[in-house]
Amino acid sequence: MVVIDATGRPPMASGAVPRPVRSRNPLDHDVPTGREEAWRFTPLRRLRGLLTGPDADGKVSVTVSAPAGIAVEQLDAADPRIGRSYTPADRVAAFALARAGGATAITIPAEAATAEPVVVHLHGESPRAAAGTAAGVAYGHLLVEIGPFASATVVLDHTGSATYAGNVEVHVGHGASLTFVSLQDWDAGAVHVGAHAYSIGRDAKLRSFTVTLGGDLVRLSPTVDYRGPGGDAELNGVFFTDAGQHQEHRLLVTHTPRSCRSRVTYKGALRGDGAHSVWIGDVVINADAVDTDTYELNRNLVLTDGARADSVPNLExxxxxxxxAGHASATGRFDDEALFYLQSRGIPPAEARRLVVHGFFAEVIDRIEVADLRDRIMASVAARLGETPAEDEPATPAGAETVGA
Amino acid sequence: MTAAVSTLEIRNLHVSVETEEGPREILRGVDLTVRTGETHAIMGPNGSGKSTLSYSIAGHPKYTVTDGSITLDGEDVLALGVDARARAGIFLAMQYPVEIPGVSVSNFLRSSATAVRGEAPKLRTWVKEVKASMEALEMDPSFAERGVNEGFSGGEKKRHEILQMALLKPKIAVLDETDSGLDVDALRIVSGGIEAVRAKGETGILLITHYTRILRYIKPEFVHVMAAGRIVDEGGPELAAVLEDSGYDRYVKGGGAAAPAGAGAVS
Structure with a gap:
């Protein structure tokens, strides 16, 4: 939906994009019923009570490996840096902030230029959930601050299993440049609800990648705000939604200062019964945000019957x-003519499908400059595709090795 | 490679496509034999069934064979899947090659060569082989890193098709309107690539074309005229010269051998 309104009416009255309540107090946020726009796609029962803020009975350990010169601190709950870039916009995020009991802060000093990435391992310590038992509840809050004119790469690597409500605040200093990767490589039983808030300084650049592969339910809300003109945010995303998984990405980019740029590119593949992906792409261009340049795109590839992709772009x-200012959204199946073309060159059907999916994701994944991470993501996608039962004759082993070459 | 002669035999081929009004017959009994080393041209007006014939040989799922047979050295081609036909030695250069975003030409070529040859080509010789074939077609090396047919010009697409033919060394190659949409330069380069494959004598070529222009570069030994789903005339190169002068009118209008009313525009 696109709403263009230059009448000067207050945004609330005109908007295509809803304005949520913002408060650190969880009780200021209504308990959703599932009918709200922000919750209508989410299976609330599978949130394992995160909406009511149960006591933590599980753990997500945070281990940071960072090059020298980068400060890693544990902040207590009263630290004024917490909440500087983000005020919770829903109950789960508010509980995450309230229950996390502080935050882990990573600070990259001004003008630092680190080639080596900072890697934050977030590992759900709940033992691999046995059938019928849920992974333990854990809360977390992470601050990432890039000093003015610094350049850095930060990777969040989520593994293991937990029922996790975790916020991430990313403060990009003026003129700084940040590549930020959040990889959700959870075990099958994990639930992860997270707000990822990016605050972009004047003339700063963010290149983010959100890669969601694992988990039972993952619901991430990346938001971008600009603190000055000249900011540039690229939000890239890849997800592979398997049978029974719910993967939801809700993006909101708010252009308030003039002359900022945003690009949103999310690509997803879905496979199997009950696989459900949700992509919401909200972009607001406020009245003073002249000279804005924005485009958002979501493409979904539905590999089998029984999977469902919801894709809703909103531009105000x-x-x-x-x-x-534009958007595009398309959800489709394999291009039969592409598969025919590959098969007419001797490539067996299963291998042809692998090549097409590989190519579909490569456009986004190839932009990740951390080689071992890129390879790990592609290998994970290839492994998932390898499990897809061939509908036709079995693939001959010949040729399989060239995937990913 | 031993130069054993392979034979593609098409007998009484009837092919239909599904339309909103039900199945519609496009090929109405085609007979054709192509051997390795031979070059055949199939010419005919729009809608005569030329492209249907080429897709049917390759096994496109849109086309249903309702009668007749296609065999390669006695083996039933119609029983094979699309990929198995290619591995058996049949190649189709497409009129409108499809884009496959994100799959690089080099990865695609190696995957298909591996599949068709039954083993991955040795990397060092393979790189040389691709390089030499690309140079022959005046293709820039950077081409190999692009996505398959992604943003290719018409001429680039056709050169890429002929590059694949050169690398896959098929027994029988069907070239579906490879000359269409090419300017004079591109036609010369593409024709040169086809001629190089032909000169090796290991491939039988079935050149499907609407125009006689490409026949100035590639001289077929056999020319077949197709109209309304059948081969209605056959001859040597001299037939192409006749068509150049007189066009297809006499096959379409004149109530000729096989142009029943209503057999018109099948694309």
Whole structure:
């Protein structure tokens, strides 16, 4: 949906994009019923009570490996840096902040240029959930601050199993450049609800990648705000939603200062009964945000019957003086002509499908400059595809090795 | 490679496509024999069934064979899947090659060569082989890193098709309107690539074309005229010269051998 309104009416009255309540107090946020726009796609029962903020009975350990010169601290709950870039916009995020009991802070000093990535391992310590038992509840809050004119790569690597409500605040200093990867490589039983808030300084650049592969339910809400003109945010995403998984990505980019740019590119593949992906792409261009350049795109590839992809782009434009504002969303099956073309070159059907999916994701994944991470993601996708039962004759082993070459 | 002669035999081939009004017959009994080393041209007006014939040989699922047979050295081609036909030695250069985003030409070529040859080509010789074939077709090396047919110009797509033919060394190659959409330069380069494959004498070529232009570069020994789903005339190169002068009118309008009313525009 696109709403263009240059009448000067207050946004609440005109909007395509809902304005949520913002408060650190969980009780200020209504308990959703499932009918709200923000919750209508989410299976609330599978949140394992995160909406009521149960006591933590599980653990997500946080281990940071960082090059020298980068500060890693444990902040207590009263530290004023917490909440500087993000005020919770829903109950789960508010509980995460309230129950986390502080935050882990990673600070990259001004003008630092680190080639080596900072890797934050977030590992759900709940033992692999046995049938019928849920992984323990854990809360977390993470602060990442990039000093002015610094450049850095930060990787969040989520593994293991937990019922986890975790917020991430990312503060990109003026003129700084950040590549940020959040990989959700959870075990099958994990539930992960998270707000990822990016605050972009004047002339700063963010390149983010959100890669969701594992978990039973993952619901992430990346948001971008700009603190000055010239900010540039690229939000890339990849997800592979398997049978029974619910993977939801809700993006909100708010253009308030002038001359900022945003690009959203999310690609997902779905496979199997009950696989459900949700992509919400909200972009607001406020009245003073002239010279804005924004485009958002979501493409979903449905590999089998029984999977469902919801894709909802919303663009709200309150000034006409923009460079560009657009969105595209498409959900489809394999391109039969592409499969025919590959098979007509001798490539067996299963291998042809692997190549097409590989190519589909490569456009996004190849942009990740951390080679071992890129390879790990592609290998994970290839492994999942390898499990897809061939509908036709069995693939001959010949040729399989060239995937990913 | 031993130069044993392979034979593609098409007998009484009837092919239908599904339309909203039900199945519609496009090929109405085609007979054709192509041997390795031979070059055949199939010419005919739009809608005569030329492309249907080429897709049916390759096994496109849109086309249903309702009668007749296709065999390669006696083996039933119609019983094989699309990929198995290619591995058996049949190649189709497509009129409209499809984009496969994100799959690089080099990865694609190696995957298909591995499949068709039954083993992965040795990397060192393979790189040389691809390089030499690309140079022959005046293709820039950077081409190999692009996505398959992604943003290719018409000429690039056709050169890429002929590059694949050169690398896969098929027994029988069907070239579906490979000359269409090419400017004079591109036609010369593409024709040169086809001629190089032909000169090796290991491939039988079935050149499907609407125009006689490409026949100035590639001289077929056999020319077949197709109209309304059948081969209605056959001859040597001299037939192409006749068509150049007189066009297809006499096959389409004149109530000729096989142009029943209503057999018109099948694309």
């Amino acid at each position: 434009i309150l000034t006409g003086e923009v460079v560009g």
